[in-house]
Amino acid sequence: xxxxxxxxxxxxxxxxxxxxxxxxxxxxxxxxxxxxxxxxxxxxxxxxxxxxxxxxxxxxxxxxxxxxxxxxxxxxxxxxxxxxxxxxxxxxxxxxxxxxxxxxxxxxxxxxxxxxxxxxxxxxxxxxxxxxxxxxxxxxxxxxxxxxxxxxxxxxxxxxxxxxxxxxxxxxxxxxxxxxxxxxxxxxxxxxxxxxxxxxxxxxxxxxxxxxxxxxxxxxxxxxxxxxxxxxxxxxxxxxxxxxxxxxxxxxxxxxxxxxxxxxxxxxxxxxxxxxxxxxxxxxxxxxxxxxxxxxxx
Numbered sequence: 001x002x003x004x005x006x007x008x009x010x011x012x013x014x015x016x017x018x019x020x021x022x023x024x025x026x027x028x029x030x031x032x033x034x035x036x037x038x039x040x041x042x043x044x045x046x047x048x049x050x051x052x053x054x055x056x057x058x059x060x061x062x063x064x065x066x067x068x069x070x071x072x073x074x075x076x077x078x079x080x081x082x083x084x085x086x087x088x089x090x091x092x093x094x095x096x097x098x099x100x101x102x103x104x105x106x107x108x109x110x111x112x113x114x115x116x117x118x119x120x121x122x123x124x125x126x127x128x129x130x131x132x133x134x135x136x137x138x139x140x141x142x143x144x145x146x147x148x149x150x151x152x153x154x155x156x157x158x159x160x161x162x163x164x165x166x167x168x169x170x171x172x173x174x175x176x177x178x179x180x181x182x183x184x185x186x187x188x189x190x191x192x193x194x195x196x197x198x199x200x201x202x203x204x205x206x207x208x209x210x211x212x213x214x215x216x217x218x219x220x221x222x223x224x225x226x227x228x229x230x231x232x233x234x235x236x237x238x239x240x241x242x243x244x245x246x247x248x249x250x251x252x253x254x255x256x257x258x259x260x261x262x263x264x265x266x267x268x269x270x271x272x273x274x275x276x277x278x279x280x281x282x283x284x285x286x287x288x289x290x291x292x293x294x295x296x297x298x
Contacts, residue, residue: 003251004092004258006227009220010076011083011091011268016216019209020080025195025202027076030225032191039188048182052189055179068173068186069193071165072232076224077198078162082155088268089276092259093137094156096252096283098163100130100290103170103247111171126290130283134160137279163252170247173232174239187233246291253287256280 006027014023039045055061075095083091104127110116134156169190177186239247260280263272 001254001258002227002231004088004255004262006076006224006231007079007083007091007255007259008088008262008266008268009222009224009227010079011088013216013221013224014080015084015268016221017212019202019205019212020077020084021198021202021205022212023080024073024077025198026222027080027224027228028073028191028195028198030222031229032188032195032225034226034229035184035188035191038184042182042184044182045184045188048180048185051182052176052180052185061175061179065172065175065179066189066193068169068176069190069195070197071169071172072190072228073194073197074165075162075169076194076228077201078158079224082158084268086155087263087271087276089259089263089272089280090137090156091159092252092255093133093276093279093283094159095163095166096256096287097130097134098160098165099167099252100127100163100286102164102167105164106167106171111168111175122292123290126286126288129286129289133279133283133286135279136282137276166251169232170235170239173236177236178240183233183236186236187229190232190236191229250287250291253284256284256287 010023010027013026014020017023052061056063078091104119104123108116108119173186173190176189177183180186235247235251242250260272260277262268263276
């Protein structure tokens with residue numbers, strides 16, 4: 001649910017600032033500032049850095065395991081650029097489909113710290129239902145006769161890709177956490193990489209469009225980084241035991257419930273539609289089916 005909170009907060013901040021790139025940089029930078037304080041006070045984190053350096057030096061941990069922050073940066077950027085346009089609930093349904101499909105692929109390839117997990121019939125059915133949920137959710141845009149909304153349907157590609165990248169992020173952050181034996185260390189590395197990318201992107205955006213004339217005074221619009229720290233840390237700890245797909249499933253179930261509630265009470269775009277509610281319900285059903293334990297003989 002914290003991910004949906006982060007999406008709502010960053011979407012709102014983007015609307016106020018008029019710059020999704022700057023919003024994403026602010027979110028990641030504030031999370032990194034919190035982690036710097038935690039690392040200073042944590043002996044476990046310092047030991048984790050030594051172990052991580054040794055694992056990278058011996059090449060037991062591949063360099064690409066450090067790319068989780070880049071995936072997180074893309075996701076947070078999508079919150080600022082797209083969620084405020086298509087609405088939080090529709091954005092979240094797209095994230096769900098991407099995460100479910102990405103989690104299935106990551107587990108099949110064995111990229112997570114728990115090793116290879118073969119797809120079960122329940123997981124395949126859940127993945128198909130998640131894709132159906134996206135199709136249902138955008139039906140109102142196809143049939144509503146609103147050309148403006150129809151032209152925005154391509155924006156669904158961003159949350160779909162973001163969802164798949166979040167599954168990759170969970171997998172590789174789990175690898176870093178296992179190597180460092182510290183969730184704080186893996187979360188810190190994630191935020192350093194993501195912040196570096198987003199600061200560069202925001203600098204280009206500000207250079208082209210200028211610095212915002214005013215900043216919102218509501219402190220709640222700046223908690224995106226804090227919620228991200230909690231989410232990334234929990235995901236890094238749980239992915240080894242749960243697997244990438246099952247972690248994605250439980251994650252998106254909370255996102256869906258919170259996103260529908262936010263879109264009903266504090267909408268970013270046009271609020272809830274019957275098709276969007278149907279899509280969210282089917283996406284939640286997909287999560288439930290895919291999370292069911294498989295029957296094993298012997």
